Amino acid sequence: MKSTTPPETGPAPGVAAHGGGAAPKPRVRDRILDTARSMFYRYGLRAVGVDAIASEAGTNKMSFYRCFDSKDELIAEYLREQGQAYWAWWDAAIAPHAGDARRQLEALFDNYMSLTGKDGSRGCSFGNAVVELPEGDHPGRRVIEAHKAEMRSRLRRLSAEAGARDAEALGDTLMLLMEGGYLSRLSFQSQGPLTVAGKAVRTLLDAHIPALAADAAAPARRRRTAPAG
Amino acid sequence: MKSTTPPETGPAPGVAAHGGGAAPKPRVRDRILDTARSMFYRYGLRAVGVDAIASEAGTNKMSFYRCFDSKDELIAEYLREQGQAYWAWWDAAIAPHAGDARRQLEALFDNYMSLTGKDGSRGCSFGNAVVELPEGDHPGRRVIEAHKAEMRSRLRRLSAEAGARDAEALGDTLMLLMEGGYLSRLSFQSQGPLTVAGKAVRTLLDAHIPALAADAAAPARRRRTAPAG
DNA sequence: ACTGTGTGTTACCGGTCAGTAACTTATCGC
DNA sequence: GCGATAAGTTACTGACCGGTAACACACAGT
Numbered sequence: 001m002k003s004t005t006p007p008e009t010g011p012a013p014g015v016a017a018h019g020g021g022a023a024p025k026p027r028v029r030d031r032i033l034d035t036a037r038s039m040f041y042r043y044g045l046r047a048v049g050v051d052a053i054a055s056e057a058g059t060n061k062m063s064f065y066r067c068f069d070s071k072d073e074l075i076a077e078y079l080r081e082q083g084q085a086y087w088a089w090w091d092a093a094i095a096p097h098a099g100d101a102r103r104q105l106e107a108l109f110d111n112y113m114s115l116t117g118k119d120g121s122r123g124c125s126f127g128n129a130v131v132e133l134p135e136g137d138h139p140g141r142r143v144i145e146a147h148k149a150e151m152r153s154r155l156r157r158l159s160a161e162a163g164a165r166d167a168e169a170l171g172d173t174l175m176l177l178m179e180g181g182y183l184s185r186l187s188f189q190s191q192g193p194l195t196v197a198g199k200a201v202r203t204l205l206d207a208h209i210p211a212l213a214a215d216a217a218a219p220a221r222r223r224r225t226a227p228a229g
Numbered sequence: 230m231k232s233t234t235p236p237e238t239g240p241a242p243g244v245a246a247h248g249g250g251a252a253p254k255p256r257v258r259d260r261i262l263d264t265a266r267s268m269f270y271r272y273g274l275r276a277v278g279v280d281a282i283a284s285e286a287g288t289n290k291m292s293f294y295r296c297f298d299s300k301d302e303l304i305a306e307y308l309r310e311q312g313q314a315y316w317a318w319w320d321a322a323i324a325p326h327a328g329d330a331r332r333q334l335e336a337l338f339d340n341y342m343s344l345t346g347k348d349g350s351r352g353c354s355f356g357n358a359v360v361e362l363p364e365g366d367h368p369g370r371r372v373i374e375a376h377k378a379e380m381r382s383r384l385r386r387l388s389a390e391a392g393a394r395d396a397e398a399l400g401d402t403l404m405l406l407m408e409g410g411y412l413s414r415l416s417f418q419s420q421g422p423l424t425v426a427g428k429a430v431r432t433l434l435d436a437h438i439p440a441l442a443a444d445a446a447a448p449a450r451r452r453r454t455a456p457a458g
Numbered sequence: 459a460c461t462g463t464g465t466g467t468t469a470c471c472g473g474t475c476a477g478t479a480a481c482t483t484a485t486c487g488c
Numbered sequence: 489g490c491g492a493t494a495a496g497t498t499a500c501t502g503a504c505c506g507g508t509a510a511c512a513c514a515c516a517g518t
Contacts, residue, residue, distance in 0.1 A: 028495065043363055046275040049475060061477080063495055071476065122363065130415045131360040134272055134351065148416040172422035173406075173429040179422075180409030186359045187377040193401035193408075200402040200433075207436050257465070278505065290507080292465060300506065 029067040031057040036078050041125055045075055045132045075129070076139040082125045083147050089115075090154070101161035102205055105174065108158075109201045112178065116185055117194055124182035151175060164208040173204055258296040260286040265307050270354055274304055274361045304358070305368040311354045312376050318344075319383070330390035331434055334403065337387075338430045341407065345414055346423055353411035380404060393437040402433055 035057035039048045050071050054064040068074045093111040094104040115121070122128065126144045133140055155178075156171030164170040181194040188194070264286035268277045279300050283293040297303045322340040323333040344350070351357065355373045362369055384407075385400030393399040410423040417423070 044275070044361055046273075046361070047363070050477085051475080060496065060498095062479095062497075065477065066495080123360075124412075126416070127412050128360045131352075131357045132273055132275070134276070145416050148413065152422060169425045169428055172425040173432075175422040176406050176409030176413065176426060176429065177402075178409065179412045180405030180407065183353075183356050183408040183412040184377065184405065187355070187374055193381060193404040196398045196401040197405060199398055200405065203402075203436050204429075204432065207432050279507085280505080289466065289468095291467080291509095294507065295464080 028057070028059050028063050031059065032064055032067060032074075033077060033081060036074055037081065040075070040078055041122055041128075042120075045129060050074070072139055075133075076143055079126065079129060079140050079143040079147070083143065086147070087150075094158075101158050101163075102209065105155075105158050105162060105205065106198075106201060109174075109178075109197055112181070113194060113197050116181055117190060121185055123185045124179070127179060127182050128186075151178070159208070162205065162209055164205075165210060166208065170204060170208040174201065177201065177204075257286070257288050257292050260288065261293055261296060261303070262306065262310060265303055266310065269304070269307055270351055270357075271349075274358060279303070301368055304362075305372055308355065308358060308369050308372040308376070312372065315376070316379075323387075330387050330392075331438065334384075334387050334391060334434065335427075335430060338403075338407075338426055341410070342423060342426050345410055346419060350414055352414045353408070356408060356411050380407070388437070391434065391438055393434075394439060395437065399433060399437040403430065406430065406433075 032053060036048075036053050039053055039056065050064055051061050053074075054061045064074075068077065089111075090108065093108050097103040097107050116123065126147050129140060130144045133144070135141070152171065152175050155174045156168050159170040159174065160167035162170075177197055177200055181197050184193050261282060265277075265282050268282055268285065279293055280290050282303075283290045293303075297306065318340075319337065322337050326332040326336050345352065355376050358369060359373045362373070364370070381400065381404050384403045385397050388399040388403065389396035391399075406426055406429055410426050413422050
């Protein structure tokens, strides 16, 4: 196998001045979790050892094992934290269009595209993690499966709220689209298939949502978007 | 980390009777490659060591290194072999409908769904591999990127042949769909979003292909498929 | 018989893996 | 100052990692 993780020589925050005011120096556990997040995401779960995480976090293995029972538990905790951040992002992305599910979906995907298309992006933490955790009993797997199930159910719910004829099918299709973008991001640099996700969503919404011009409770400007001309 | 690969106690073919006739006993290299294929796919690239592969193939590490320069080279070779098998499958799936690109796409996805939905399926070898190979210079990465680029180009070509208004967008959307099915397969058992891929493809084809009733060279029965009622 | 080739066997290298023991130090509230 | 708690340090275990050296054997074609 190759060298995997470069040294990643970081300054290691270590002890921060905290005698004077309200600068609560980050506890070891938080530093470790933060470091684990970035290293796991960048290099993968198996490629990163606890020793590397600990020293990168400015501490050592012994302190690591005072905070976490095992590496597997750290992985599970890492995934739980990623989940919280994910739903915070999700909610923020759809919040501006509360009440208009169609626009919420469009905004969600627009946001998703620009985020996943970014330079440092390595796709979805959960999708990547599940590839490395084939064992059915790993503590991280339950987190992953719960996360993906929640994603699916949210997309289905939004599809229903948007007035889709077959909300479950639309929701699942949107899920495939998202997952596909995440995965394809790893094999293409910036001009990958991900770039059409926005168009694809609008096409699917058009196809699934009946075009009732004056529908009750429906937003005024629900424009049709034909796929090219 | 957990135990990763179970012992997988296999009988190890070893020496096959070959003195009499035309039974060319499988060479070590082939046995190794075959074992690597199943173990890499099942457990992942990093989870499987060369020692485990060799002994599972009924040989040993020394013979392994007589056939392959390194584990990384074996990985690349594994991916090349998977690529050959993949295109053979692909061509066989679309062959029955030569000349009718729309039906070819439908057949491709139907075939893909039943295959990826199978019990032992762990999604896409290439997608899984790229998750474990973040290093840009790994010999396997070129194979993966070439494979995915080829996939994309084939889907775009089929979309064009099917008469799509925006063939590149349709092709890329279909690519997202496929990739999404592969990835989501890992987080859902059998009733995952993958099950709607067939419907989704037909919806997208309907949306992208102009409905010319009597088009030259167009197949007679190109039925519209409305997404539910 | 001789030799080349393919293969099996054993032992080993340096490095890293996850995880632990025992001890020291720094900082906190009191 | 005192004790409690959090954290750093060094050294270690046993297993596994990718990769190699040296040697033995079985069989092919000549």
